[in-house]
Amino acid sequence: MSTVGGQTGSAVINGELWGERARDWAELQEGNRRPDFDVCLRRTGIGHGSEVLDLGCGAGGFCRLAGGAGARVTGIDAAAGMVDIARERVPDGRFDVGDIQFLPYDDRSFDVVTGFHSLPFAADPLAALRHAARVARPGGSLFIVIFGREDRNQLAGVLRAIRSLLPSQHSSAPGPTALSGPGVLDNLLTRAGVATVESGNVEKAYEYPTLDTALRAIRSAGLTLLAERTAGDAALTDAIASALAPYRTAGGGYRLEVESRYILGTP
């Protein structure tokens, strides 16, 4: 599958990692993000005829919902495996393999530009936000979602366990919580020329019926795959299972409370 626009090293690496287990992501992990998607639909007013761009669209879960609300959807993701699934699920959408740091779209061409847990993986998130502001129409919306405060994110221990297994040159690589510190995303948006309209939190639970399902879901993520390649299957399984243990339910599944933070802005 060909790639549109330019690409940085971080997008090439992320594309390869996130593409490998894209079907597990789509089937077992993406559904835990549904509350983020629903809040976005409500707060942006996406509806019939809206032109929507989703940055780091993954397997197209949000685009499917936005398309269902009547929007014309475009998604871009570095992982060809993700984009294949998005195209299957949303045949009317446009999906590109590319880098959110080099958006290949015309200025002022979208009413709403969204990014769900994708900006923190960019080596240069400011470049991605500047492009997002460029392709949004004046008076349009940017809706960016990231993980919220660490003390309100029960996945934090799992993420720390995975990070501890990464090779040293990747131990500080951009990852899921890179923009979650106080004011970090707000500051980047201001520098990208985006005015905040509102911000808020989305409370949700990540739920897995069995340990096997939890492991497959968590192991579909890019950084986790890198940890697996470095430390091996057994060490990774042990690390994730130990970090999940406090969240085991009486029924033998797992339930972790996770808070996301969103910012709705306008260029």
Ligand SMILES: C[S@@+](CC[C@H](N)C(=O)[O-])C[C@H]1O[C@@H](n2cnc3c(N)ncnc32)[C@H](O)[C@@H]1O
């Ligand atoms: C945590 S997943 C989120 C996927 C989707 N937004 C969702 O919520 O289901 C992060 C996604 O960002 C993509 N990604 C990471 N860095 C990227 C980059 N520089 N350009 C485009 N996509 C990127 C990955 O391939 C992956 O699909």
